[in-house]
Amino acid sequence: MAEKWIYWLKEVGQEDNNVVGKKCANLGELIKAGFHVPPGFALGVEAYSRFMKETEATDILLKFLETFHADPNNVADTLKFEEASNAMRAMVESVRMPPDMEKTIKEYYAEMCRIAGCENIYVAARSAGPVSHPGQYETYLNVSGADDVVFNVIRVWSSTFNTRSIIARARLGLPLHYDPIGVAVLTMVDAKAAGVMFTVNPVNGDESKVAIEGSFGYGEAVVSGNVTPDRYLVDKITMEIDEKIISDKGSEFIYNPETKEMEYVELAPDQRKRQCLEDKEVLELTRLAKKVEAHFRCPQDIEWSISRSLPFPESIFLVQARPESVWGKKKKESVLGKKSGMELLFERATTPIKVKI
């Protein structure tokens, strides 16, 4: 029997990391744990394999690569990789998907539309590697219509042949023609604001805080670093907003229905320095962050999005959760040492307090 290659997100969990890729597995896990995640489905790495094998894609790529020679450690060869990438991507994207796969994907999409109660809903096609390579593969936003969904799934697959990916594989001595990843097809959240949050203060490792960064529009603006986000620091225990840094956010990343493209649009002068989140949203995000951290039992790096059309708090979606990479990995060493209260008192009594003038 053929291996299963497509799943509803709610069918997968953390244990399916290697089957559907990290992002899909984590989103599935979040749904199982009861968090609000945009509905969608996942294409497993098996789908990538089937596509590449059952079409002629692999053969075409291998043939092309026979004549390709470049040194990934030589900067001058970067251009060669770029040309190769363009060629390889064009090859993959011109291949037709096996009809049964195309049919199934379209059925899943139709079911998403049915549940959402609207035709041709907007979705995002996001890459989901079994090992996380943030920012290495591509994501396509605001995809609508069954044919476009199928095409953009192929585009995500083909992004495994983008320049930075093939250089990375060449450096590691991995095959250039093959790098199976999963794809998440998620309902788009019509984001009025979005961003990331950490369940630890990234500045000093203080685990009693949740640090939230957000900006207007879609989250890519924050993740990519293209805008300076607002920053909120919230105490997990007192649930007080300790710090609020409202930045000049410049522009927002939004969908242009005319060009059907995502674009940065400059914010009106009175909007640029406006707080992108209401306090109640900041606190609700903090509550969610605490729950996610408790569920995964380690500090988390979470992407969130707030819908402009749904009422609070259903408006808040989690679109990604992964272990926080800096402080989460640090070995936990004692900061105080094993001391009695009297020893600590003695220490305080003998240490002067510095006052910088």
Added chain:
Amino acid sequence: MAEAKKFPYASEVVLPPELAGWEEMYPPQRLFSKDRQAWENKHFWFQDKIHAPEPMYPLDDIFQEAWQIALSQFTTRVFCIPPAQGVAQRMLGCYMYITPVEPPPPEVIGEKAERFGKRVFYVFENYEKLWNKWLEKFQALGREMESLKIPKEFDKYVPDSEVFPAPRGYTQAYELIEAFNTIISQIFKAWQYHFEYLNLAYLAYLMFVDTARKLFPGIKESTIGKMVAGAEVSMFRPEEELCRLSRLAIGQRPVAEILKKDIPADKKIEELKAIDAGRIWLEEIERIKNPWFFVSCGSGWYHYEGSWTNKMDVPFSYMQSYVQRLEKGETIERSLTAISEERNRLVSEYKALIKTDDDRKSFEDAYKVVRTIYRYAEDHLFWVEHWLHTIWFEKIREFGDLLVKYNVLKKTDDIFLFNRFEVPMLLEDLATAWALGEGAPTRGVFWMEKAAKREKILDAARKWMAVPGLGVPPEEVSEPFTVMLWGITTDKVAEWLKGSEVESKDVTEIKGFASSAGVAEGPARVLKLLEDVVQLKQGEIMVAPCTNPSWAPVFTKIKAAVTDIGGLTSHAAIVSREYGLPSVTGTGIATSVIKTGDIIKVDGSTGTVVIVKRA
């Protein structure tokens, strides 16, 4: 290299000419002096806005004198906090400046460390027992002061009872002189007791702040404040009594009706006396009045603030609003359970975030230490600054009354215009005139002129903007009080250095301590004196010089609190946290910059107050 930033030295400060003659009000050892200039210039002095925000009346200065000795000695000679020395005081232009004395030589630090260990550990191990002993001896001292006999008038001839069966051998002249000597000794002793455990309480607090900050670098001091604060401390008892009395009144309709009337307290008392239920209710006040109505209407540091016992309008206006609120079905009491549950939740949830067993153990132990002793910081305040000071002011006024009766002074309170070394001169003058027989004059005219002149100087001092600091700020401070109580921090000194050249009407934002988190916006009500509290409306933001237990009921009416004076453990900070009100304390200038009716926004999380719209 940039020259170290500094404030003027004391000798460089130019005082307004109207202050001429201010020095004679204070004893010479309390003034900056040429002979000690080298030592004085080595230290950084700052104006003590906590204990002496207003120009100092010479007799009120006695508390300052007394704490200079008491606070310092417990650090240097009793508990021997190793690198710390005492806090020295000087008067300048009727304001008090203080400095943490520079650290002692290394060998002294070593000697002190040994003793510190032994003595301090003992206190923590036995605190419960020691506190009971403290309270017992302190109450005994207060009762002694209360029972001190001060002649109401001089007998023309001593009564027979003092001659037969054997002459007593001394008269009212001696009694008067002795009574004043005695009360001076008593107030000094009370202030010795005041610091018996306070230095250690503050040290323990600083230790806990350090410990918590190492584990949670971003933990806020207001959160730490909530973790260590006690709920069942003497300081809150007066307010609890008002709640209880209000509930009693509700049970007796006619009493409640009288309390609700918009008439002065003495009129209410008169009406209450006319009915049975009222008399019974008044008896209940009499029963608890001492000690629980012995609450200063200010900080307890100035004679003119008054206490509930002599300004009954204050407690009666609170009860008026309590009765009204009870009738609406509201709860007026603080929920002690809620407070202690919240405290336990904070502590256990932070503890749960600690990653290693060693750290958790150390944190637990640090918390235990601070909780053992911290309530002293809150308990002593009621007994010393409120209860005993109320007794003191009343007793001193008895001396004042006598001096007025015999034309040595014009008004009772003029006695506060003479320092503790001078008052004996006035008393001796009076006793001498009596002893000399008929027709012997006192120097009443001289004393009265002096009093009038001093009143003018103090008025001028009130208008003078005293410099906040003198000399070169230090790089480190070891003295626990300086950090904890006066909140001498980098930011504070930097702000002072900026100076106060800005006109108050141009100020749109002021900074203080983030004492109780939250944000509130609304109309300001500037309350310079507690009597003004009658004008306070529900939902206003209180702006006050500082608050104390007698202000507690105010907090049930307001949206947020802002004070000029006080750190994170000041009364306003503690009570705001308990009521969940945003509060910014220690702004230094709020009452002079903000006017009643201004719309202000208080951010108790960041310690800022923004003037949104001028009235």
